Amino acid sequence: MKATVVGAGGLGGPLALALGAAGVELVVVDPDLVEVSNLHRQIQFTAGDVGAAKATTLAARVVAAGGRAKGYKLRWVTEDADDLSADSDLIVEGSDDPATKFAVADWAVARSKPYVIAAALRFGGNILVGAPGTACYRCLFEEPAAADTCAAAGVLGPVVGAIGGAAAAFALAIARNGARGNLGTLYAFDDLRSSPDPRIVRFSPRADCTACAQRKAS
Amino acid sequence: MATIRVPSALRLLTANQADVEVDAPTVRAALAALDQKHPGIAKKVLDGDAVKPFIRIYVGPDDIEALQGLDTPVTTRDEIAIIPALAGGR
Numbered sequence: 001m002k003a004t005v006v007g008a009g010g011l012g013g014p015l016a017l018a019l020g021a022a023g024v025e026l027v028v029v030d031p032d033l034v035e036v037s038n039l040h041r042q043i044q045f046t047a048g049d050v051g052a053a054k055a056t057t058l059a060a061r062v063v064a065a066g067g068r069a070k071g072y073k074l075r076w077v078t079e080d081a082d083d084l085s086a087d088s089d090l091i092v093e094g095s096d097d098p099a100t101k102f103a104v105a106d107w108a109v110a111r112s113k114p115y116v117i118a119a120a121l122r123f124g125g126n127i128l129v130g131a132p133g134t135a136c137y138r139c140l141f142e143e144p145a146a147a148d149t150c151a152a153a154g155v156l157g158p159v160v161g162a163i164g165g166a167a168a169a170f171a172l173a174i175a176r177n178g179a180r181g182n183l184g185t186l187y188a189f190d191d192l193r194s195s196p197d198p199r200i201v202r203f204s205p206r207a208d209c210t211a212c213a214q215r216k217a218s
Numbered sequence: 219m220a221t222i223r224v225p226s227a228l229r230l231l232t233a234n235q236a237d238v239e240v241d242a243p244t245v246r247a248a249l250a251a252l253d254q255k256h257p258g259i260a261k262k263v264l265d266g267d268a269v270k271p272f273i274r275i276y277v278g279p280d281d282i283e284a285l286q287g288l289d290t291p292v293t294t295r296d297e298i299a300i301i302p303a304l305a306g307g308r
Contacts (some may be wrong), residue, residue, distance in 0.1 A: 097305060119303070120304065120306050140274065142272065143301070153227065201274070203281065
């Protein structure tokens with residue numbers, strides 16, 4: 001089993017460490033360097049990592065824990081996606097960029113691969129679990145837009161660990177048995193300080209979804 | 219009164235209030251009432267007369283897109299949930 005993890009930060013850290021420890025071979029992709037301001041929530045890194053590439057440093061941590069991983073210091077974009085991720089069995093997204101989330105989901109739909117899209121902000125987060133044939137990320141949210149980021153709105157450090165861990169659990173469920181019951185579902189964790197229970201949003205394919213239409217046409 | 223469930227991502231606009239009670243017959247009126255209590259929040263949710271594409275609104279378990287959109291009636295026992303796409307996580 002092989003997976004691409006897009007983003008090596010607050011979400012990508014727990015995702016990669018959990019999946020790598022479970023025996024999933026990983027491709028880790030992130031263009032950023034470790035900054036001091038990351039350390040309160042990106043606990044896969046240490047002060048000694050400041051200035052190093054997140055992707056390769058995280059991949060090294062996965063390998064040090066006994067897993068298999070390769071890191072790439074670059075932004076995951078559709079143009080390079082087949083080179084990076086064509087041999088992945090699933091793709092998991094934990095970046096802070098709305099356009100990347102849509103690009104990953106659209107590519108996964110087009111390539112008939114299961115995927116997990118995770119996000120965290122302030123005290124909560126969202127996880128969408130998708131696969132070909134079910135309603136997709138674009139069916140639900142339609143198009144990227146300027147959204148608040150952790151840098152602007154903040155995030156409680158442990159929240160990214162919790163959301164990243166939950167996203168890893170969904171990814172492992174896909175890896176093991178297809179996670180039929182979770183596909184086409186958004187888990188919206190509102191405020192982890194008061195409740196760990198997500199709102200479970202099951203949604204239907206949207207008739208005018210361009211990603212689903214492209215898949216059907218190809 | 220219906221209850222609007224404000225997501226944590228938007229609670230900076232409601233002084234961290236998660237649940238806001240409003241007296242309104244439809245989702246549209248409920249959002250207007252919410253904006254009266256907490257000015258600026260409607261702009262985060264609506265684009266003119268439509269819900270922004272990266273935001274979903276549910277009345278109970280149902281997406282208002284599958285009901286009557288912003289004209290979906292609400293009762294005093296309804297919960298209106300605003301669910302935005304999030305991008306944070308790095």
